Amino acid sequence: MTDAPASPTDSTRTDPGTAGSPRDAVVLGGNRLPFARSGGAYAGVSEQDMLTAALDGLVARFGLQGAQLGEVAGGAVLKLAGDLNLTRECVLGTPLDARTPAVDMSKACATGLETVMHVSNRIRLGQIDVGVACGVDSASDAPIEVSVRLRRLLHRLSRARTPMQRAKTLAALRPGDLAPLPPRNAEPRTGMSMGEHQAITTSQWGITREAQDELALASHRNLAAAYQAGLLDDLVTGYRGLGRDENLRPDSSMEKLAKLKPVFGTSNPAVAEPTMTAGNSTPLSDGASSVLVSSREWAAEHGHTPLARIVDTRAAAVDYVHGDEGLLMAPAYAVPALLDAHGLGLDDLDLIEIHEAFASTVLTTLAAWESEEFGRERLGRDGAYGTVDRSRLNIAGSSLAAGHPFAATGGRIIATLAKLLHARAREKGAVQRGLVSVCAAGGQGTVVLLESDGE
Amino acid sequence: MTDAYTRFTRSPLGRPLVKRTGLPNPPRLPRHADRPQPVLGPVVVLGASPGADEVAALLLDWGADVRRRFEETSTVGSVVVVLDDLAKPADLGTTVLPLAGAMRSLLPGSRVVTISRPPTGEDLARDAVRGGVEGFVRTLGHEMRKGGTANGIQVADGVPLTAPGVVSTLRFLLSARSAFVDGQIVGVARQDGALPEDWERPLAGRTALVTGAARGIGAAISRTLAGLGAELVLLDVPASGSELSGVANELRATPLQLDVTSAQAGDRVIAFLRERGIVLDVLVLNAGITRDKMFANMTADRWDAVIAVNISSQIALAEALLSSDEPVVGSDLRVVSLASTSGIAGNRGQANYATSKAGVMAFVDALARRLGERGTANAVAPGFIETDMTAKIPPLQREIARRANSLQQGGLPLDVAETIGFLASPGAGGVRGQTVRVCGQNLVGR
Numbered sequence: 001m002t003d004a005p006a007s008p009t010d011s012t013r014t015d016p017g018t019a020g021s022p023r024d025a026v027v028l029g030g031n032r033l034p035f036a037r038s039g040g041a042y043a044g045v046s047e048q049d050m051l052t053a054a055l056d057g058l059v060a061r062f063g064l065q066g067a068q069l070g071e072v073a074g075g076a077v078l079k080l081a082g083d084l085n086l087t088r089e090c091v092l093g094t095p096l097d098a099r100t101p102a103v104d105m106s107k108a109c110a111t112g113l114e115t116v117m118h119v120s121n122r123i124r125l126g127q128i129d130v131g132v133a134c135g136v137d138s139a140s141d142a143p144i145e146v147s148v149r150l151r152r153l154l155h156r157l158s159r160a161r162t163p164m165q166r167a168k169t170l171a172a173l174r175p176g177d178l179a180p181l182p183p184r185n186a187e188p189r190t191g192m193s194m195g196e197h198q199a200i201t202t203s204q205w206g207i208t209r210e211a212q213d214e215l216a217l218a219s220h221r222n223l224a225a226a227y228q229a230g231l232l233d234d235l236v237t238g239y240r241g242l243g244r245d246e247n248l249r250p251d252s253s254m255e256k257l258a259k260l261k262p263v264f265g266t267s268n269p270a271v272a273e274p275t276m277t278a279g280n281s282t283p284l285s286d287g288a289s290s291v292l293v294s295s296r297e298w299a300a301e302h303g304h305t306p307l308a309r310i311v312d313t314r315a316a317a318v319d320y321v322h323g324d325e326g327l328l329m330a331p332a333y334a335v336p337a338l339l340d341a342h343g344l345g346l347d348d349l350d351l352i353e354i355h356e357a358f359a360s361t362v363l364t365t366l367a368a369w370e371s372e373e374f375g376r377e378r379l380g381r382d383g384a385y386g387t388v389d390r391s392r393l394n395i396a397g398s399s400l401a402a403g404h405p406f407a408a409t410g411g412r413i414i415a416t417l418a419k420l421l422h423a424r425a426r427e428k429g430a431v432q433r434g435l436v437s438v439c440a441a442g443g444q445g446t447v448v449l450l451e452s453d454g455e
Numbered sequence: 456m457t458d459a460y461t462r463f464t465r466s467p468l469g470r471p472l473v474k475r476t477g478l479p480n481p482p483r484l485p486r487h488a489d490r491p492q493p494v495l496g497p498v499v500v501l502g503a504s505p506g507a508d509e510v511a512a513l514l515l516d517w518g519a520d521v522r523r524r525f526e527e528t529s530t531v532g533s534v535v536v537v538l539d540d541l542a543k544p545a546d547l548g549t550t551v552l553p554l555a556g557a558m559r560s561l562l563p564g565s566r567v568v569t570i571s572r573p574p575t576g577e578d579l580a581r582d583a584v585r586g587g588v589e590g591f592v593r594t595l596g597h598e599m600r601k602g603g604t605a606n607g608i609q610v611a612d613g614v615p616l617t618a619p620g621v622v623s624t625l626r627f628l629l630s631a632r633s634a635f636v637d638g639q640i641v642g643v644a645r646q647d648g649a650l651p652e653d654w655e656r657p658l659a660g661r662t663a664l665v666t667g668a669a670r671g672i673g674a675a676i677s678r679t680l681a682g683l684g685a686e687l688v689l690l691d692v693p694a695s696g697s698e699l700s701g702v703a704n705e706l707r708a709t710p711l712q713l714d715v716t717s718a719q720a721g722d723r724v725i726a727f728l729r730e731r732g733i734v735l736d737v738l739v740l741n742a743g744i745t746r747d748k749m750f751a752n753m754t755a756d757r758w759d760a761v762i763a764v765n766i767s768s769q770i771a772l773a774e775a776l777l778s779s780d781e782p783v784v785g786s787d788l789r790v791v792s793l794a795s796t797s798g799i800a801g802n803r804g805q806a807n808y809a810t811s812k813a814g815v816m817a818f819v820d821a822l823a824r825r826l827g828e829r830g831t832a833n834a835v836a837p838g839f840i841e842t843d844m845t846a847k848i849p850p851l852q853r854e855i856a857r858r859a860n861s862l863q864q865g866g867l868p869l870d871v872a873e874t875i876g877f878l879a880s881p882g883a884g885g886v887r888g889q890t891v892r893v894c895g896q897n898l899v900g901r
Contacts, residue, residue, distance in 0.1 A: 034693075053697045060700035060710045095704045230723055233712060238696030243712075 024296050025120035026306035027450070030415025031058040032289035033239040034246065035403035038139035041242040042286040047076050048086060050239070051136035052093040054288035054408075057237030058132065059095050062292055062304065068097035070128020073115040074290075075105040075135055077406035078142040087134065108441035109357065111135050112289065112410020113313070113448055119293045120310040130294035133414075135407030139284035150177040185284075187441065189321045194328070194441060195358065199265025199276050201326030202360035205367045209275035212359035213257040216280040216400045219356055223397025224250035226416075231396055235415055247283060247403040264358075280359035285403030289411030308418035308434070308452040314338035320443040325378075328361045330445030331437040332368045333378070336385055338447050344433070346386035351420055351434040353413045354388075356399040361439055396420060410438060410446075417450055425454025457481075458841065458857060461864055481864040482602035485564045487873065490631040493654065495532030495565060496520035498629075499557070501550050502537030506616040510537050510570065513622060525557040532562050533629055538571040538588055539616060543580035547587060563601035567592075568628045570616060573609045573642060589640055596638030596896045597861050604628075604637040604862075604896075611644045619648030620885020626654065627877040635870035637861050638896035641889055647831075648884020657880040659684030661785075664724070664735050666715055666772070667742030669695035671842045672793070674702050675868030676739055679876045681706040688733060690715070690724070691742070709733070715742050715768035721775025728783040736785040737879040738776065740769040740792040743811075745844060750806040758807045765811035766818065773822060777829075788830030789879045792819050793871075794890050796838040800899035812836070816890045823888035831887045833878045838894025841865040860895035 033054050036042040042050060051074060059065060074087035083089070088102035107114045112135040119131035146154075153173055160166040186193050202212075226232055227244055236244070257279040264281065265271030292304075299306050316334035318325035331354070339345060346352075346369065354362045368374045369385040379385055396416055399409060417434045425432040436448040461481045463469040473480050497520040500511040514521045514535070522528055534554055541547060554567070561567075569592050574582035588607060595605035606628045610621050620643035627633055628641070651657035663680050667673040668689035677689055687708035691699045696712050703710040711727055713720055728735065743765045746757035769792055776784050797805045798812025815834055822832035839845060839856045845865065848856065857865045871893050877883060878891065 033697075053700075056704060057696060057700040057710075060703040060708075063707065063709070065704055065707050230719065233693075233723065236693065236696070236712075237700055237710075238693040238712060240697070241694050243693035243696070 022126055023124060025123035025293055025310045026296055026299060027308050027310060027414060027418035028292040028294055028299055028304045028306060029061065029419070030235055030289060030291040030411055031061055031237050032235065032408060032412050032415070033287050034236055034242045034244050035285045035287035035405055035408070036242055036246045037403065038284035038286060040140070040246050040286070041240050042138060043140040045138065045240065045286070046141060047079070047083060047136045047138050047288075048089055048093070050138060050286065050288040051076075051086065051090040051134060053237070053239050054134060054136065054290045055090055055094045055096070055132065058290045058292060061234060065095040066097055069100045069130050069132060071119060071122060071131040072096075072100055072102040073105055073118045073131065073133050074102065075111045075115060075407050076137050077106060077108055077111055078137055078139065079106070080143045086136075106407075107446065108444065109355070109404070109406050109409060110315075110438045110440040110444060110446035111407035112412070113414070113436065113438050113446045114410070116291055116293065116310065116410060116414050117313045117446075117448065123293060123295050129298040130292070132290050132292055133411060134288065134290035135409075135411055136288035137405035137407045138286040139405070140286050145181045147177050147179065147181060153177065187327065193264070195264035195276060195281060196268060197320065197327035198358045198361055199268060199274060200270045201329065201364050202275060202358075203265065203271045203273070204326070205364045207275065207360045207363045207367065211363055212275060212280040213254055215356070215359040215362060216257060217252055217254060219394060219397045219400035220249050220252045221397075222395055223248055223401035226396040231416070231419065235419065245402045247285065248401050252279075276358060276360060280400065282357055282399045282404040285405040287403060287405035287408045289408040289415070291411045291415050305422075307422040308450040311449040311451050312338060312341065313446065313448045314341070315444065315446045317445070318443045325443070326364065327441075327443050328357060328439040329364065329368065330443055331439050331447055332365050332374075334445045334447040335435065335437055336379055338435075338449055342449065346388055348433060349435050350392060350424060350432040351395060351417060352388055352393050353398065353417050353434065353436045354394060355404075355409060355413065355438040356394065357404065357439055359400060362394075365437070410436075413438070414448065414450070418452065421450055421452035422454055425452040429454070458865060460854065479858050479863040481858075482563065482600070482862065484602045484634040484862065484864070485631045486634050486867075486869060487630065487632045490564065493517050493626055494519040494629045495562060497522050497528050497531060498533040498535060499523070499525055499528070499531055500535045500537065501553060502539075503550070504537060504540040506539040506570070507537035509616050510535055510625070513617065513625075517626075525553055525560070529560060530562050531557050531560045531565065533566040534568070535625070535629075536567065536569040537616070538569055539610065541571065541581065541584040541588075544584045544587055547584055547591070551591065558598065561599070561601075561603050563603070564631065564634075565599070565601075565603035566629050567595055567599065567603070567605040568625060569607040570621070570625070571607060571609055572612055575612060592640060593638045593896070599637070599861065602634070602862065604633065606633070606636060606638065607640040609640050609642045611642070614643060614646050614885060618643065618646040618885055619650050619882045620645065622650060623648065623877065623880060623882030624886060632873040632877065635862065635866035635893050635895050636874060636891065637894075639892055641886060641891055643885040644887045645885040649881045651880065651882060656684030657882060658737070658876070661736035661881070662686040662688065662733055663737035663739060663879060664688040664690060665739040665741055666690045668702060669698035671844060672837065672840065672868040672871050673741045675872040676741055676875050677702055677706055677708065679869065679872035680737070680739070680879065681708065683876050683880070685737065685879075688728070688735070715772060716763045720768065721772055724772065725775060725779050725781055725783050729781050733783070734785050735776070735783060736787065737789045737791070738773070739875055739879065740772065740790065742768065743793055745805070745808050747804045747808065749804050753806060761807040762811050765808070766814040769815065770818060786829065787881065787884065788826065789883065790819065790822060790826070790830065790832035791875045791878045792832070792834045794834040794836040796836050796892060796894050796897050796899070799836060799890075799892070800897070819890065820888035831878075831884060833883075833886055833888065834890040835871055835874050835878065836890050836892045836894065837866065837871045838892065838897040839865045840868060840871060840893075842868060859899070860897045862895035864895065866893055866895055
C-alpha cells in the first residue's frame with residue numbers, strides 16, 4: 001500500500017464509485033475495426049466511414065437498431081476541418097435513432113479514454129442511461145493545410161468586390177504559397193517528434209534495446225494468442241477485407257527485432273545509444289473503436305451483462321517544456337493519484353494496461369515507479385512507488401501489436417480490459433480490478449480504474 | 456437485375472431482331488413480389504384417383520379457381536397432374552394426354568406439377584411407369600414457354616397426398632417463389648411436418664443460422680428467411696465483418712464473425728448460442744468458395760481450401776451442434792446445405808468445387824438418415840445465378856452458361872433463397888435428403 005497521498009484533495013475524497021455516486025456506469029462491450037497500418041487497408045477511406053462502420057458493428061452486436069441513446073461521444077485527433085461535427089454525422093449514418101445526440105472531443109492519444117469518462121460521468125450523474133464512447137483516426141487521411149499566406153489571400157479574394165481588387169489579390173500570389181503543408185508529427189513547443197522526446201527519456205532511464213524488443217515481442221505474441229483464443233471475436237468487426245490487425249506479426253522473434261535499425265534519437269546528442277526501432281515503436285495507424293456504457297438498470301432492462309464498472313479516473317500533465325520531465329511520463333503521476341484515492345496500490349490490481357506508444361514508454365513508467373529517487377522527489381513518498389507484476393501487464397497485447405489510431409486506442413483498451421476482467425472474475429469468483437494508463441501529446445496522461453464482480 | 460442481352464431482347468431494336476432470327480428470347484420470370492397469390496388460376500387438376508379429389512379440395516381451400524378438365528377454359532394458369540395410382544406404362548396416357556391440347560393455352564409464368572409415387576423395386580410394370588413420369592416432367596420443362604415451369608412431387612407409398620410435406624411442396628412449386636426451379640422431382644419420404652398458420656410467415660417463431668451471410672446468395676437467403684418470419688443468427692468470416700453487420704442491422708439479426716474452417720468453430724458457435732439462450736430450428740450451410748483451375752494445374756492449396764470450406768466445415772458444424780449436450784438445437788431441425796449443379800454434372804476447371812458439392816449432396820442424404828425424428832436435411836443446387844462470383848466468369852463462357860437452361864437466363868440469389876425458405880419451413884418435414892436444383896433446368900446433369 002502507498003504512503004503519502006499525491007495531492008491533499010485526494011486524501012479527503014470518498015470513493016466516488018460507491019458512496020459519493022448515485023449509481024454505477026458499466027461497460028457492456030465494445031466494437032472496433034481491425035487497426036490498419038497507415039497507407040494500408042484503409043488508405044482512401046474517410047474517418048467518417050470508419051467510425052460509422054465501428055458504430056454499425058456495435059449496433060448489430062447489441063441489437064441497437066432504432067434505439068435512441070443518451071449520447072454518443074467521439075472524436076479524432078487528426079481531424080479534417082470539414083468534419084467539425086464528425087460524431088454526430090456518423091450517428092446519422094447508423095441505424096441508431098437519428099435523435100441520438102453526439103459530441104466531439106479531443107485530447108490527443110487520450111481522446112478515447114476521455115470519451116469513455118465523459119459518457120460514464122453522465123450516466124453516474126443520472127443525466128443519461130446509456131451512451132457510446134468512440135474514437136477514430138486515420139493517419140492515411142490526415143488533414144493537409146494550405147500555407148498561412150495562401151489562406152489569408154483566399155479569404156481576401158472572397159471579400160473582393162471588384163474585378164480590379166480580385167486581380168490585385170491574385171497578383172500577390174507566389175508559387176511558394178501553393179505548396180500544401182503536410183501534417184507535422186511534432187510538439188509545437190519543442191519542434192521534436194514524440195519519438196525523439198521518448199528517445200531522450202529512454203536514454204535517461206537507461207532502458208535497454210533488449211528490454212524494449214522483449215516487450216514488443218510479448219505484445220505480438222499476446223495479441224496473436226488472444227485472437228487464437230477467440231477473445232476478439234466479439235470485440236472486433238472486420239472492415240474492408242481486413243479481419244485482424246494489420247500490424248500484428250505472430251511470427252515475430254527477438255532475432256528479427258534485433259535486426260532493425262534505430263529510428264529515434266539517432267542524431268540527438270542527449271541520446272548516447274539509440275535503441276528505439278520501428279519494431280519497438282508503434283507505427284502510425286488507421287482505425288476506429290466504440291464502447292457501450294450504461295447504468296446497471298439499463299443493462300438489466302435490455303438483457304445485457306455488465307462486463308465491468310467504471311470506477312474512477314485521473315488526469316495528469318507534466319512540464320516537459322520548462323521542466324525536466326519526459327513528454328510521455330504523465331501517467332506515472334496520474335496512476336498513484338488515482339489508486340491513492342481508492343486506498344489501492346499496484347499490487348491490488350489484477351490487470352494493468354499501459355498503452356504501448358513505444359515499448360520504452362511502458363518501461364520508463366515501470367522504472368519510475370520502481371525508483372526510490374522518483375518516488376521521493378517526484379511523487380513525494382517515502383521511497384519507490386511500487387513494482388508492476390509483469391504477468392498482469394498487457395496480457396492480451398497492446399498498441400505495439402495492434403497499432404495506435406490515436407483516438408481509437410482508448411476504446412480498444414477499455415472494451416478489451418472489461419472483457420478480460422469479467423472472465424477472470426467469473427473464473428476466480430472474486431472481484432477483479434484493472435487499470436488503464438494512456439499517455440498523450442502535450443505531456444498529458446489519463447488513467448482509468450475498472451472493476452468487475454463477474455456477475 | 457437482368458443481363459445485357461436480355462435487356463437487348465426487350466428493347467425496341469432487339470425485340471423484332473430476336474423474333475426474326477430465332478435467337479434466345481429469355482422470358483420474364485415473375486417472382487413472389489410480382490405474383491403473391493399461391494396459385495396462378497385457373498388451375499386444372501388431372502387424374503381420377505381419390506388423391507386427385509383431395510388435391511382439388513386443397514386447392515379450393517387456397518381460394519384457387521379449380522377445374523377438373525380443360526374444356527370450359529380458354530386459358531390455363533396451372534396444371535396439377537395427379538398420378539398416384541399408376542400400375543403400368545399404358546396407364547399414363549389417359550391422364551396426361553388432355554394436357555397436350557392445352558399446352559398452347561398456358562399463361563406466361565404457368566406451372567405444371569405432377570404428383571406420383573417413386574419406383575420401389577417390387578413390380579416391373581409399376582416401377583417402369585413411376586420412373587417414366589420423370590422423363591415426362593423433364594421434357595415438359597423443356598417445352599414450357601413464356602417462363603412456365605414443370606416439376607414433380609414423388610410421394611412415398613403410404614404417405615397420403617394431404618401430408619404436410621406434399622402440401623407445402625405443391626404450394627411452393629405452384630407459387631412464383633419457385634420461378635427458377637424447373638424440371639425437378641422433389642421426393643416426400645414421410646408424413647412428418649406441420650403446416651403453418653400463416654403461409655406468408657411459415658418461419659415465425661423459429662430461429663435460423665445462416666453461414667456465409669454477409670453477401671451474395673447468403674445475404675439473399677437471410678433477407679428471405681427474415682421475410683418468412685425467422686429470427687436470424689448470421690455468420691461470416693471476420694474479414695467480412697462490416698458487410699455482415701450491415702445485413703444484421705437491416706434484418707435486426709445477430710451477427711457472428713467466425714471462420715467456419717477453424718478447429719474451434721463448432722465450440723464457438725455453441726458457446727455463442729448458449730450465452731444468448733438461442734435454440735436453432737434452421738441451419739443453412741451456405742458458406743462456400745471457388746478456387747477454379749483446370750485439374751492439370753491444380754495445387755494443394757486450391758484443392759484443400761475449397762474442400763475445407765465447402766464440405767468439411769459443414770460436417771464439423773453439423774456434428775458439433777448435433778452432438779452437443781447443450782440444448783442449442785430444437786426438436787425439429789431443418790438443415791439446408793448449398794450444393795451446385797457443378798456437383799451433379801461436373802464442370803470444366805472446377806474439379807475441387809464439384810467434388811465438394813457432390814460431397815454435400817451425399818452428406819445431406821446421410822445426415823437426413825441420422826436426424827430421423829430430430830429433423831430433416833436437404834440441399835439446394837444452384838445453377839447459373841447472377842452474383843459477384845459468376846460476374847467474374849469470362850464473358851463468352853458466362854453468356855453460354857446463362858443461356859444453357861430451359862428459361863434461357865441466369866437465376867437470382869432470391870430464387871435460391873426462396874427454395875431454401877421452403878426446405879427450412881416446418882411443412883417440409885417429409886422432404887429428406889433431397890437435392891433440389893435451382894437452375895432453370897440446366898441442360899447438363901440429372
